[in-house]
Amino acid sequence: MGCEYIGQAIEQTLIKHEFLKESIYVSYHGNQETYNKLLKKGLADCVLSNKQIFVKSDVIFITIHSQYIVYLRGVTLSQSVQVISCIAGLSTEVLKKCY
Numbered sequence: 001m002g003c004e005y006i007g008q009a010i011e012q013t014l015i016k017h018e019f020l021k022e023s024i025y026v027s028y029h030g031n032q033e034t035y036n037k038l039l040k041k042g043l044a045d046c047v048l049s050n051k052q053i054f055v056k057s058d059v060i061f062i063t064i065h066s067q068y069i070v071y072l073r074g075v076t077l078s079q080s081v082q083v084i085s086c087i088a089g090l091s092t093e094v095l096k097k098c099y
Contacts, residue, residue: 006086007063011043021046025053029068050075057081066090 007026014024025048028034038044053060054075062072063086077083085092 007061008037008041010061010063012041025057027053029064029071054078054081059084062087069094 011024011026015021021042024046026038026043026046027048027050035044038047050072054077059082061084066087066089069090
């Protein structure tokens with residue numbers, strides 16, 4: 001989740017190591033420039049809502065800015081999903097309160 005620098009680096013690394021694009025899901029906050037970057041990299045078809053990503057994924061990298069954490073509130077989190085937070089300045093306790 002999140003398509004800024006860290007999110008894009010993770011996506012490109014997964015693709016470089018032969019993960020199928022069809023197995024990679026991304027979300028973004030609607031920024032047209034971000035969408036254009038996804039389109040250029042062939043990842044526009046990988047865009048899903050946060051809710052869809054939490055349902056379909058086994059591993060989720062959260063790479064959003066801390067001020068956008070409010071968009072994750074109320075999203076149902078499966079017990080089997082592994083969440084890796086790359087959110088700077090946000091404690092695990094704050095993140096747990098979202099779920």
